Amino acid sequence: MFRHSTRTLMVGLCALAVAVAAPATPALAGGPQPAPHTAGRALNTQTFADVTTAMKGEAYAYAAYNLFAAEADRQGLPAVAGLFRSTAQTELNEHLREAAALAGTVGSNAANLRQAINGETYEHQVMYRSFAERARADGDLAAAKLFSEIAADEGRHRDAFRAALTAVTAGRSTVPAPPKADMVPVPAGTAKVKAARTKANLDTALHGEALAHAKYMLFAAYARQSGNTALARLWEGTAKVELQEHLAGEAVLAGLVHTTKTNLRTAVTGEHNEATTVYPQFAQRATAVGDTAAARYFRNTAADEAKHAAAVQKALNQLR
Structure with missing residues (x-):
């Protein structure tokens, strides 16, 4: 994910990032569908804000990586396209879904x-x-x-x-x-x-x-x-x-997609930042206020993003 990459990506105005009454643990199509719960309401205010920020970034990463995958296909780079798509699925089906469960997004x-x-x-x-x-x-x-x-x-x-x-x-x-x-x-x-x-x-x-x-x-x-x-x-x-x-x-209009090499560099920068700075900071704040489940989510996601950064860097090295 590259929500906090060198290309500043604003997230503050999204109107859909609001909590709802009677939230439920979300799951994507095909996965298990737990019963409603109220976990999101128990989070500290700052932790909830961090989880919401994570949701925005993971959703954006899913969308952007799929666009990057399409460009890799156009350039005749199926392995890179596959890497982008598999990473996108992790961002959506694991990272975002878990954040949404913590936030109590679905009611x-x-x-x-x-x-x-x-x-x-x-x-x-x-x-x-x-x-x-x-x-x-x-x-x-x-x-x-x-x-x-x-x-x-x-x-x-x-x-x-x-x-x-x-x-x-x-x-x-x-x-x-x-x-x-x-x-x-x-x-x-x-x-x-x-x-x-x-x-x-x-x-x-x-x-x-x-x-x-x-x-x-x-x-x-x-x-x-x-x-x-x-x-x-x-x-x-x-x-x-x-x-x-x-x-x-x-x-x-934004010129979001570039050459595959540039897209890979963008992804490496963002994934590295998520792994070493953003999610560790979120985990530290959640731990300090006793939000242990959220802290564990942030730590696990940071570890995943580090693996993503390494995989994307390897793909970039192979193109040079």
């Missing part, structure tokens, strides 16, 4: 929908509209157009989740059909925006879309386990839009 179907409605409303009414206005004022017209389009999409997502909530809580309607994603390819390239604040807003948006995708997949797994397959399909379809359309479009 009942109704609670998950309310959480998503709040996030989508903020992105529709506030975040993306303000990003569009600022990009337009700075002359970044392509970014302004994309932000406006995503704002409209998030409004439609909110409305679909509202209808689903009515179906879940009152049984007066059916769960809407899932949206279809218009997949956006993300080739290697430079940033297509010029203003510093547009670049910063793209970073924030990228993190928000990555986290939304990851959380919606967790919500989908819970919905499917609870027997609501229509809701699970709605979550999964929306998650694809967030990842394959919104995040991908933002990644093109």
Whole structure:
């Protein structure tokens, strides 16, 4: 993961990083589905913030590494592509899932929908509209157009989740059909925006879309386990839009993907920083306040990131 790499990646504005009532231990599709619990509420405030930061970074790493894998495929480097994809799966299916369990991110179907409605409303009414206005004022017209389009999409997502909530809580309607994603390819390239604040807003948006995708997949797994397959399909379809359309479009404008050598260097820097600085600091803080489970998670994740750094460095050395 490279949330704290030399390329500063903002995470503070993501509206979906809020705690929900009646949380439950999350699991991704295909994994075990534990019953609801309230573990997230027992965490110290700082520990909870650190766990939430970890979730954002792991979600972003999953998305970015899959884009890096696609570029490695285009360059005829299947082994590197496989490394990126396997690392991405660890970030999502182990690191993020474990952090989400600690934070109590997933709740009942109704609670998950309310959480998503709040996030989508903020992105529709506030975040993306303000990003569009600022990009337009700075002359970044392509970014302004994309932000406006995503704002409209998030409004439609909110409305679909509202209808689903009515179906879940009152049984007066059916769960809407899932949206279809218009997949956006993300080739290697430079940033297509010029203003510093547009670049910063793209970073924030990228993190928000990555986290939304990851959380919606967790919500989908819970919905499917609870027997609501229509809701699970709605979550999964929306998650694809967030990842394959919104995040991908933002990644093109941000110039997120470069040559495979550069992508590997970026990954090495980030994984090393996570292993030696970020997660050890999180573990130290959690230990100091008695959050032993969180401290153990941070230590274990740091060890994983060290292995990732070594594997990615080896792949980079073989390309030189």
